[in-house]
Amino acid sequence: MNYTPVKEIGRGGFGIVHEVLGDDGNRYALKVLNPAAFQQQDHAMLFRRFEREVRYQQMVDHPNVVPVLAHNLTAKPPSFVMPLAAGSLKDDLEADRTLCGAPKKPLFDILAGLEALHRRGLRHRDLKPANVLKFPQDNGSVLYSISDLGLTTPGVGQTSTLTGSNMAGGTPMYRAPECANNFRRATEQADIYSFGAILHDIFGGGVGRVPHAELTVAGALKPIVEKCTKAQPRRRYASIAALREDLFNVLDNTAIQFFSQEEEDVIQVLKENNDLNDEEWDRVFNLIDDNADKGISNRNIMRILSLNHIHSIHNSSPDMLHGLGEIYSEYAISDQFEFNYCDIISDKAQVFFDLGDLSLKAKIALAMLQLGTSHNRWRVEWQFIRMAGHDCDPALADRIRMEVVARDLPFEDWMHHIEASIDVKPDRLHPTLQTLLAGAG
Incomplete structure (x- = not known):
């Protein structure tokens, strides 16, 4: 596609950015290397840095990293095209x-x-x-x-020697x-x-x-x-x-409404201490069980649970990690959450996944699949793909498959959403999980 310059919109680092009009009628940003701003001896380094910017920016496929839509690295000077920012x-x-x-x-x-x-x-x-x-x-x-x-x-042997401003x-x-x-x-x-x-x-x-x-x-x-x-x-x-x-x-301004005085006291213990002793953990689990018996949500406890708490229970009482992780996986799919809070949930879920046994890993992976698709949260959807992709342990892939079948989960619908959301094809899944999709051989 050809691009017609509209106007210069910025200068910084070692490039000039222009607003351009593409043949498709859309406007883009074109970044062009500006070697004239630097001494001749710096030009070779300058060209390497510019090419590196393009290569790395191309390889990081993520919505919070600006994509490279096209480039011409052999031009004099080289350039690349990005979406036009507001x-x-x-x-x-x-x-x-x-x-x-x-x-x-x-x-x-x-x-x-x-x-x-x-x-x-x-x-x-x-x-x-x-x-x-x-x-x-x-x-x-x-x-x-x-x-x-x-x-x-x-780069290897690179030093901070460019003489242009801010280089x-x-x-x-x-x-x-x-x-x-x-x-x-x-x-x-x-x-x-x-x-x-x-x-x-x-x-x-x-x-x-x-x-x-x-x-x-x-x-x-x-x-x-x-x-x-x-x-x-x-x-x-x-x-x-x-x-x-x-x-x-x-930054979270969510007001906690406690279900009981004991819950308020236990949450205060969790707030004040990242490394609970056995007696304190027993108190937490007793409250969790008591809430479950009474049909009371454990969301307040799950919300206050920290990354350090998860490592703490693994170090002090690894057998209890599984039970806590299962409760957390249920919490992750229990409600509609604030968009950014999905990332907090997924961070904690990742620790449970990394430390858990086969059964817990499967439950956490599927919880992230459901959380990501229900909230259209790309980061969490990618997390599931990493958990269940080609590098997934075959035993784990089989356990995930068993969970999907036994619980009659809408796995194919979720994967259709992921394909539309983050452009990941089913062949990125472990082969065992591909058998859950219609048309799989």
Whole structure:
């Protein structure tokens, strides 16, 4: 397809972005390398970085990472085409630093995009509001996606020697301190530092910010921002899942309505302690059983259950993990949940899946299939595909098949939804599970 330039819409890093009109009548964004802004000795490095941006951005198929629709890497200068954004998080912050008091959508979209990169062993290394683009959706919502992956991963022997503006490796106000002198040291925790700086923009107004500093804000976000931006990377969050859990708990304004005084007391115990002793766990399970006998939902307990709690029960009483995991799998399909909360559920479900036996793994996988399709949550749908794909243990695939048949689950309907939602064909499933679909040989 040919693209006709309409206007220049931005410059940054090492490219110029134009709005263009495609032959199909739709408008796109065309990013073109701008070697003229750099000295001649930097051009070879510049071309490698630009090509790397295109290659990596193509390989990360995720709604919260901006896709590459087309490219021409042999042109002089090279270019690639992306969807046309309606703006960026930087624009939103300049319009209203608090994001109208509703920051959850962009923040959780950023975390989902970072997680997609990290799962593939990639680091963004230049995360900042200008690199988070905004795309209106047909249903009236907005999707935020990460762009500008030119600094995603270091090449062998690469040093921070480019002489153009902002090419020494990231943007100082968002760059982790360990990357200031040696950009090859960037880990996933460098991206977490940058995310903490974005939190500081929103909840601290960016006030008093100096490059590479440990940051803080007032209020409930204080410990999260401080942990994200620790000078020592090992003291930051170890994973996106752990960061997402803490952030959601602070930003969630759901009021808990307790069913009994005992439930209120038990939830307080869970809130105050991530590593319960045997007596405390017995109290939790007694309440769970008592609620079940009375027909009372255990949703309050399941909601407060943390990633650390799941590891704690596995370490102290592994036999009890299975029972707790089964209850959690039932909770995951028990209600309609807030969109972002689906990610919190799936993070905890993943731990149960990783630590559980064959039976629990099958129940968790099917719960994620039902949760993802019922909420149209792409991330959770992909989670099921990873659990039940070609790399799935044959014994687990057979156990999932048994569960589907025994419980008469609408597996084929769910898979039709996944195919339409995330464009995953049935042949991505383990062969044993493909036999559950009509027309399977």
